[in-house]
Amino acid sequence: MPILPVYPGVIYGPGKVxxxxxxxxxxxxxxxxxxxxxxxxxxxxxSFSHVDDxxxxxxxxxxxxxxxxxxLLTGENASFKEVFDIAAMVTQTKxxxxxxxxxxxxxxxxxxxxxSKLTGKLPLISPPxxxxxxxxxxxxxxxxxxxxxxxxxxxxxxx
Numbered sequence: 001m002p003i004l005p006v007y008p009g010v011i012y013g014p015g016k017v018x019x020x021x022x023x024x025x026x027x028x029x030x031x032x033x034x035x036x037x038x039x040x041x042x043x044x045x046x047s048f049s050h051v052d053d054x055x056x057x058x059x060x061x062x063x064x065x066x067x068x069x070x071x072l073l074t075g076e077n078a079s080f081k082e083v084f085d086i087a088a089m090v091t092q093t094k095x096x097x098x099x100x101x102x103x104x105x106x107x108x109x110x111x112x113x114x115x116s117k118l119t120g121k122l123p124l125i126s127p128p129x130x131x132x133x134x135x136x137x138x139x140x141x142x143x144x145x146x147x148x149x150x151x152x153x154x155x156x157x158x159x
Contacts, residue, residue, distance in 0.1 A: 002067035008054045009047030009074040022125075023048070026080070027087050030096070042081035042099040047074040 012023040029035040049057075057073035065071060081099075088095045105125065112123030 004061045004065040004067070005070040006058055006061050007070065007072050008057070009049040009072075011049050011051055011054055013051030015051060023083065027084075030084060030087070031091065031093065036098075036100075037096045038084060038099040039080040039105060040099065040102040043079045045077045045079050047077050048083070049073055049075040 010023060011021070015021065015024075017024045017028065026035060026039070053075060054073050057071065061071050085095050087093075109123065109125045112125055115121075116123040
């Protein structure tokens with residue numbers, strides 16, 4: 001059986017709030033008052049992928065993928081500022097008024113890991129997650145690339 005590596009962007013959408021559901025956890029923390037500002041420079045852009053599109057992309061890769069190829073399942077490029085602003089608009093709450101530098105996020109990640117070892121609770125953000133946020137921003141095209149197949153992925157404003 002051939003292996004086809006599939007790389008989704010930052011996944012969001014309905015489902016259980018787990019350690020891997022970073023967007024949902026950040027929004028929950030934001031609206032519970034524990035994440036008072038935007039993440040990083042606020043305008044750093046990431047590729048967001050809706051969970052339904054990620055599932056469709058995995059299926060398409062299994063059905064139409066070619067051995068030896070790798071596939072990016074990427075969606076709309078957006079900043080956490082845009083995500084937080086959309087969420088504030090939908091929930092009719094106040095938008096954040098400042099940005100939290102990524103180095104502070106990274107330090108908080110290490111502190112969260114230490115705290116989680118003491119309490120047994122999962123950290124809100126871990127160093128691997130904060131390191132992904134700190135890496136230079138990169139733009140990924142707003143679609144799935146499956147060889148010659150492309151599936152649209154523009155759900156961030158509608159979901």
